[in-house]
Amino acid sequence: MDTITAPAPPAWYGCMGLGGSWDPAPYAPADVYAAEAAITASLDIGVTAFDHADIYRHGKAEAVFGEVLARTPGLRERIVLQTKCGIRLDGGFYDLRGASIVARLAQSLERLRTEYVDVLLLHRPDPLADLGEVAEALHRLREDGLVRHFGVSNMSAAQIAALRSRMDFPLVANQLEMSLARRDWVESGVLVNTSTAAANGFPHGTLEYCVEHGIQLQSWGSLAQGVYTGRQATPVEEATAQLVKELAAHHDTTPETIVLWWLMRHPARIAPVLGSTRPERIRACGDAVNREPALTHEEWYCLWITARDEPLP
Template sequence: MTLPINHTLPGASRLVLGCMALGGGWNTTPLTQQDEQQAFALIEAALDCGINLFDHADIYTFGKAEAVFGRYLQAFPAQRQHLLLQSKCGIKLGNAHQPGHYDLSKIAILAAVEQSLERLNTDYLDLLLLHRPDPLMEPDEIAAAFEQLQQQGKVRHFGVSNMGWPQLQLLQRSLTVPLVVNQLEMSLYRHHWLEESLLTGMPEGAGCHFGYGTVEYCQREQIQLQSWGSLAQGRYFSARADETAAEQATRQLVAKLAAEYQSTPEAIVLAWLLRHPARIQPVLGTSQPARLAAAVRAEQLDLSRLHWYQLYIAARGGALP
């Protein structure tokens, strides 16, 4: 299946490896040999599974996720031509001196890219995403940053994360390059993006705040929807003491369908996303090669319409209106 992203990155894989778990944890402890071995094994497992797009952010494990990936590219420089790198910027983590906030100013974007390139041990990013909407963002300033980065050959394509369609439209009016990706939280568990279309004009839809029409806008404009949290934080793979009745019913249905399709629970949960006509590109945040191998089996599945709706109804905990 051709994805919207394949118009700009023809070789991009159907699935993406999220690198948030690399680097040994959210702390300032230096990288260890064990961190390096874990990262190298996961990167190789992804490539072996056919995944060639790797998702980073400058803040992941305080920069160590990018740094340990950079060690991989330093050890195997020829691999750079076989993989695609995207990173995100714009979040400033809080500390004792300042609260956590967002910064999409030109100077902040340029500085973040320089630091990411240095950590990743590469000359360019295939994709740069703006990590969160910044209420103080100036679209013309962002456009100037993007133009400079592209002219310098440091970033090839641009996108956003966690933005609704009005923000996308506002930004695009100032840009000379297209926004090619919007990364949103989308999963069988976090299905609010479906609810808003389903409940349009209904009283039940009053509590939906995701951004009416964002999915449809991205479909219309050929903007690749990437889903973070795609595996629903693993809540449908094993029982938890605090699981709700809906979660339990969904978990049991996922197991039943995995047996029926002779596949894995991870693949069923992902196949539910892949079945949507928006051609969603899931980002897999697992740090376990075995779970990665179980998840990529989703690419061989084609859920029936009935099974897709059964999963959706189970996850939402009630019948459709």
């Protein structure tokens, strides 16, 4: 298993929107068809990595994806499959106890109708977690062939370092909310030695730590919920959306691609997670997957400054 190369695709399809409603009610046949359409659109633009979590739609996102895998021979071998555990909807708390990790992964495998996942992420930090116990559970899943690689989500450099110190194999990913709308990850790097630094909640140094240790940065919410590509609620969002539109025309691409290029232009090589369930919007992201980010240094900064609505310090 040590010879397996850690997956680091340029983009992921985020499956949180699959499976119908956010309640425990069973999914409908139409939800399977919608999942199949989204998966097909992703594959059409070259996205072969799919991101799940056990809590998405109360497990229905994994279940409808499993239905599609079952009806599409050979698909499992063509894709990278990632899921997460650690958030408990039945109680509203976090749970990284070793037995819970093992049990939740077993449920995910059953819903996904697969014998293993390529990557398992720990979804949120659990303040009560015994990191030795966590590492032991991950080692067990790896030795049993149920998970090939492990990563984290929503964790700081210090939290990752503490977990890594208990493990004898690497963590391969850290998934964080990052977008042109959620900019604290990039703001933290320029607010050092300013009076506003303390107001920035992003743990400074996390990006640098991940890059140094070969941990892929995955960005959830990368399309910024469409505020720059379809719906704007404020004058700042409108101005940013207009700039995005102009840059899309200049580079002969789509507004969605410009928003994603802004992330991918960063030297940390951020891999966006595409969360839309609409096939046409998924396909609009195709240039982000198949072309190198074409934004110039000046265009990248212009987008940032327009979205933040104030000069850099």
